[in-house]
Amino acid sequence: MGSRKTHMAYRLKEARKSIAIAKLNDVPTSPRKMRLVADTVRGVEVNRALDLLHFSKKQPSIRLEKLLRSAIANWEAKNPDQSKELDNGNVYVKTIMVNEGRTIKRIRPCPQGRAGRIRKRSNHVTVILDVKPTASEEK
Template sequence: MANNNEVKATAKYVRMAPRKVRMVVDQIRNKSVEQALEVLQFSTRAAAEPVAKVLRSAVANAENNNNLRSDNLVIKAAYVDEGPTLKRIRPRAKGSASRINKRTSHITVVVAPRKEA
């Protein structure tokens, strides 16, 4: 974080595939906090809930730790990294087995005050 006004929040080991969470995160990038929360509230995707939780956490961090106003914040960066994969086995025909990968995600949201030009 180059700028000292940037505030970050992270949720680790979220039991959702990163690919699915990225679809939600792509919708809120570079939006204001109010707009983003609105988009997440009406999203039909399950990943919207943990993403909204991380966003609210980032806003709370900005208010409490950096004395920033929440109505002036924008999402500067939002990204999803892949966490460890839980490997499970499903029995198949003729005594064989196939692997099921239960993927996890690390969700990060960075908020910063809006630039007044």
Template sequence: MSGYRARARYLLVSPKKVRPVADLVRGKRYPEAVAILEHMPQKGARLIKKVIDSAAANALYLNKNLDEDMLYVKELRVDDGPRLKRLWPRSHGRADILLKRMSHITVVVDELPQKG
């Protein structure tokens, strides 16, 4: 896997809520993806933006010849993490299990392919 990677693991937000946000920025240029995410109200947008910024910072640190405008979001994955199990009291001494789902977000940014 080529490109520059960043991961955020064990985020306390359901992957089902983050994936629609991830679909909006997958494959977009870095500045465009950040602009989209900054104007979204979802918690997942904030988390994805942090990971994309981290991957871009890794790219710019490791390759001094790169510019932010030359980067694009090559890969963006939202995977399931572990689940926290909590008890939810019900009537007559019973209990339901409440699953608090976690996510792992993986972002790979790379240089735009040169036209030629």
């Protein structure tokens, strides 16, 4: 029984070698605004995703572009022998998740002596890159 568990662990380890992960925590942007930008690059080839983010007018795209460059560097560090995959356009954004981070609460004076709450939201972004499976691997 122990050998089967270790065999599965080795398979998971081998599968994880080709994927690269990058995280960005506590980005001072609301998660909704970040998700609008993240949706444009989900499932897109890496070089095209960099272009989309670079020429986007939305403010969160600046931070997301930097995070994607970090994920690419992580992928290159994990797969030094597969550098041609990046040039061929086989590396793509497998998943991109935007989760809600901590919310800073502030108080602002309102009419009639009331206090209005201001919620300054933040988010956490996770990017996972992978290599597109070729036609021979799918069969």
